[in-house]
Structures are given as C-alpha cells and as structure tokens.
Amino acid sequence: MPDPKQPNEKQFNPRIVAFMCNWCSYTASDLAGTARIKYSPYVRIIRVMCSGRVDPTLALKAFALGADGVMIAGCHPGDCHYIDQNYKTIRRVTMLRYFLEQMGIEGDRLRLVWASAAEGQHLAESIDQFAADVRQMGPLNWSSNWEENGQRAQALEEIVREHAEAMEVLA
Amino acid sequence: MSGNNKGKLALYWAASCGGCEIAVLAINEKILDVAALFDIVFWPVAVDAKVRDVEKMADGEIDICLFNGGIRTSEQEYMAQLLRQKSKVLVAFGSCAHEGCIPGLANVNNRRQIFKTVYHDTPSTQNPNNIEPQPKTAMPEGELYLPVFYDTLRTLDQTVPVDYYLPGCPPEAERIWDALEAVISGNLPPPGSVIGADTTVCQECPRVRNEKKVKKFYRTWEIIPDETTCLLEQGLLCCGIATRAGCGAKCPKVGSPCIGCYGPNEGVHDYGGRMMAALASMIDSNDPEEIDRIIREGIPDPVGSFYRFSLAGSQLRRSKLSKNGNGSPKRAGEPVAGAK
Numbered sequence: 001m002p003d004p005k006q007p008n009e010k011q012f013n014p015r016i017v018a019f020m021c022n023w024c025s026y027t028a029s030d031l032a033g034t035a036r037i038k039y040s041p042y043v044r045i046i047r048v049m050c051s052g053r054v055d056p057t058l059a060l061k062a063f064a065l066g067a068d069g070v071m072i073a074g075c076h077p078g079d080c081h082y083i084d085q086n087y088k089t090i091r092r093v094t095m096l097r098y099f100l101e102q103m104g105i106e107g108d109r110l111r112l113v114w115a116s117a118a119e120g121q122h123l124a125e126s127i128d129q130f131a132a133d134v135r136q137m138g139p140l141n142w143s144s145n146w147e148e149n150g151q152r153a154q155a156l157e158e159i160v161r162e163h164a165e166a167m168e169v170l171a
Numbered sequence: 172m173s174g175n176n177k178g179k180l181a182l183y184w185a186a187s188c189g190g191c192e193i194a195v196l197a198i199n200e201k202i203l204d205v206a207a208l209f210d211i212v213f214w215p216v217a218v219d220a221k222v223r224d225v226e227k228m229a230d231g232e233i234d235i236c237l238f239n240g241g242i243r244t245s246e247q248e249y250m251a252q253l254l255r256q257k258s259k260v261l262v263a264f265g266s267c268a269h270e271g272c273i274p275g276l277a278n279v280n281n282r283r284q285i286f287k288t289v290y291h292d293t294p295s296t297q298n299p300n301n302i303e304p305q306p307k308t309a310m311p312e313g314e315l316y317l318p319v320f321y322d323t324l325r326t327l328d329q330t331v332p333v334d335y336y337l338p339g340c341p342p343e344a345e346r347i348w349d350a351l352e353a354v355i356s357g358n359l360p361p362p363g364s365v366i367g368a369d370t371t372v373c374q375e376c377p378r379v380r381n382e383k384k385v386k387k388f389y390r391t392w393e394i395i396p397d398e399t400t401c402l403l404e405q406g407l408l409c410c411g412i413a414t415r416a417g418c419g420a421k422c423p424k425v426g427s428p429c430i431g432c433y434g435p436n437e438g439v440h441d442y443g444g445r446m447m448a449a450l451a452s453m454i455d456s457n458d459p460e461e462i463d464r465i466i467r468e469g470i471p472d473p474v475g476s477f478y479r480f481s482l483a484g485s486q487l488r489r490s491k492l493s494k495n496g497n498g499s500p501k502r503a504g505e506p507v508a509g510a511k
Contacts, residue, residue, distance in 0.1 A: 057444030104491025155245035
C-alpha cells in the first residue's frame with residue numbers, strides 16, 4: 001500500500017492553496033514542522049496576517065490559476081488576534097461558497113479550518129483530510145472551461161479565405 | 172478617403188445592444204468637433220464603409236478605434252483582430268468590451284443552452300422544424316456561412332491587446348468627450364489605463380453613511396428606501412462601494428441601488444470578489460447558520476447580483492462548462508432537437 005502522503009504519479013495529486021493566519025494557524029503549521037508531523041505535500045501555504053484578510057478575490061484567483069482546493073485557516077472563534085475578524089471570515093466563506101456553487105464549483109473545495117497555535121497535529125490532520133477530499137472530487141482545471149471547441153480556429157480561417165476571395169472578385 | 176491631415180476614427184460594435192453607439196451621439200453638438208478633427212472611416216451604424224475598405228488599409232492607418240461589445244462569434248473575433256491590426260489606438264468602449272456586461276452573463280450557460288432557450292423554449296418562438304443556425308449550409312448555389320457562436324463570451328482584451336478602457340453601460344457623454352479630448356490633445360494616460368475617475372460611486376453619492384450593519388438584504392421591490400440614508404445600510408444591494416465613479420451617482424440619488432455598470436474601481440481585480448468581501452463584512456451576525464440564512468434569503472442570485480456587468484471579465488470568466496448541460500441535472504442528458 002503506497003503512502004498516501006507521498007506524491008504518486010499514478011493518481012491525481014491535488015493542488016491546494018492554504019491561507020493561514022499569522023497568529024494561530026501558520027504557527028500551528030510551524031509546530032507541526034518542528035514536531036516532525038507529516039502532512040500532505042500538496043498544500044501550498046500562504047501566510048496572511050488574519051483569516052479575515054482573505055478577500056474572496058484571492059480564493060477566486062487561486063481557482064482561476066489552477067488550484068483544486070482552497071483552505072482558509074484561522075484562530076478559533078473568540079480567539080482572534082484582531083478581536084472578531086475571524087467571524088468576518090465565516091461570513092465571507094459562507095458567501096463565497098454560495099457563489100461558487102452557482103458557478104458549478106463544489107462548495108467543499110473551499111474549506112475553513114480553525115487551528116490554534118498549539119494544534120499542529122489537528123492542522124496536519126485537517127490538511128490530510130482536505131487533500132483526501134479534494135482527491136476524491138477530482139481535478140478542477142478551471143481554465144479548461146475557457147477553451148472553445150475546434151470550430152473556432154477553422155471558422156476564423158474561413159472568414160479570412162472568404163474575404164480574400166471576395167476582394168479578388170471585386171478587383 | 173480624403174487626402175487632408177485629419178485623423179482617422181473608426182467605431183465598431185460586436186456583442187452589444189447598440190446603446191454605446193447612441194452614447195457617442197449624446198455628446199451632442201460636440202460630434203461636429205469630432206467630425207472636424209477626424210474622418211470617420213468605419214462605423215457600420217452610421218457610415219457606409221465596408222469591411223473590405225478596412226482590410227485594404229495599411230496597418231495602423233486608423234488613429235483611434237472605439238470598439239464596443241464583447242466577442243461572442245468568430246466574425247466578431249475576426250473584426251477585433253482586424254481593427255487591432257489597422258488601429259494605432261484601440262479603445263475598449265463601454266462595459267461589454269471592457270468586462271462583458273449583460274451579454275457576458277450568458278456565460279452561466281453554454282451555446283447549446285442558449286440556442287435551446289432562444290430557438291426552442293421561449294413562448295413566442297414557433298420553430299416546428301427545429302431549425303438552428305448552422306455555421307455551414309449547403310445550397311444549390313454553393314455553401315453559405317454563418318459565424319460560429321462561441322460557448323463563452325470574451326472581453327476585448329481577452330481577445331486582442333487593448334490600449335485604453337472606457338467603462339460604463341453606456342459611458343457617460345462627458346467621459347466620452349474627456350477621452351476624445353485626451354486623444355486630440357495627445358495628453359493620454361499610460362497605455363492599459365481606464366480613462367475615468369479613480370474613486371467609487373459612494374464618493375459622488377450624497378446619501379449619509381454611518382455604520383454598515385444589516386440583518387436582512389432586501390430586493391428593490393420589497394422596501395421603499397428613505398431619501399437620505401445610504402441604501403446599503405437600508406439592506407439594498409447597492410454596488411456603489413466597488414464601482415468606479417463617473418456617472419454622478421445617478422441611480423442612488425433617485426433611490427435606486429447602484430448596479431455597478433461602471434465596473435471595478437482602480438486596483439480592484441475582481442469586481443464580484445470585492446462585493447462579496449464588503450457585503451459579507453456587514454452582515455450583523457456571528458452565528459454560521461443565521462449568516463447562511465441571511466445570505467440565501469436576501470441574495471437569490473449571487474452571480475447576477477455581484478457580476479451583473481463583469482462576469483466575462485472576472486477571474487473565473489464563466490460557470491463550469493459541462494459537455495452535457497453545464498451541471499444542471501434537469502437539462503443534463505435531455506436531447507436537444509437540431510443540435511449536433
């Protein structure tokens with residue numbers, strides 16, 4: 001049985017962007033590191049000052065650029081370094097998930113996790129769980145939605161050819 | 172074309188409603204100044220010049236091209252490429268060319284669904300033979316062509332490089348004149364700029380703003396707003412907070428919430444993202460279930476509310492494109508007559 005935490009070319013290895021707050025969750029990930037707790041290598045952590053600072057634009061940008069899942073991690077409710085900004089995170093994540101569902105992106109691809117600075121183990125487990133869930137959902141590959149079918153290039157060529165022929169007739 | 176030293180001006184429309192064409196004439200008698208300074212070499216609405224006249228021009232022969240409308244068909248894409256090649260300065264004129272506008276909202280559907288609605292489902296449509304436009308039709312006299320209709324509407328700058336943007340649905344006459352004046356005087360902002368203000372509609376809005384906290388969002392028909400307080404504080408989805416100034420806050424002044432036609436303010440990369448950030452922040456609740464209820468009850472259509480004018484130009488550009496019906500279980504697998 002291969003180790004699920006090791007990259008494996010035979011299966012889908014998700015790309016996950018995680019925004020972690022400076023005061024709790026990023027410190028928790030540091031703790032996981034110093035305690036040698038292994039967690040999924042598919043997560044790319046971006047440190048932000050507060051989970052409340054994570055504008056929906058950032059999560060949307062991650063999805064548009066090819067992320068398969070986005071995690072936002074912050075201090076437990078009531079523990080925020082900036083008094084109550086993680087409550088704002090709850091509202092923003094709720095709003096964003098509602099929007100994502102209308103766009104055809106599973107709401108589960110956006111995950112909110114609370115992890116205090118002491119919860120390295122909990123954070124590592126949450127990351128593993130999220131990576132497993134995203135793997136289950138499969139690749140998102142968002143930019144493939146922008147591609148037109150093959151008719152496009154052919155149609156453009158035909159317009160050019162047709163116009164050139166019309167010019168010859170007129171000349 | 173006349174042999175004098177006048178500049179050459181072209182105007183074109185792609186996927187748009189035609190309102191931008193009318194907006195050009197809203198500069199009133201100043202249109203005479205425009206005619207004095209420029210030869211209008213191409214303007215399908217008003218001038219009898221043909222595409223082949225443009226094709227015969229040298230590259231960069233047109234001094235300024237005001238291009239309105241998004242790119243929905245192969246013909247529009249061809250015209251965008253042609254006018255880019257022939258123009259020194261290409262301006263994305265109006266919301267459609269800038270960020271997709273209302274035609275771009277159809278990006279929540281794909282071509283098949285749009286054709287199904289337009290050619291089959293609308294109550295006033297009678298189409299007993301299930302005819303749909305085809306790119307090629309064989310006739311005894313030869314093959315006939317129609318432009319290919321794309322699944323996704325693109326903005327102008329997703330198709331060709333654009334020099335300037337003039338936002339608005341349609342752009343206000345004063346802003347159009349500002350832009351033309353800038354071109355005439357040669358006093359242009361750096362390429363890639365939006366020609367307009369860099370503040371928000373709130374800056375121009377006379378309503379009194381206090382703390383924004385709401386327990387419920389209302390739709391415009393549900394309440395009659397008072398005349399002095401900020402509409403957003405009264406629970407109406409007013410988009411002024413994220414929208415570029417330039418219109419003089421016309422809508423909020425008469426009690427109608429801003430719908431965001433002037434597009435994102437300077438520095439905003441995703442209009443709807445900023446709207447979501449702001450609206451979520453002002454919900455007056457810390458209880459996840461209540462928050463969810465307030466959002467779902469008050470905002471039945473998040474894409475239409477936050478991206479009414481900017482879906483095609485947003486980071487996600489469109490909803491998920493599924494080959495069998497865009498993820499809607501009702502439509503998936505349903506046979507569409509006449510479709511390939």
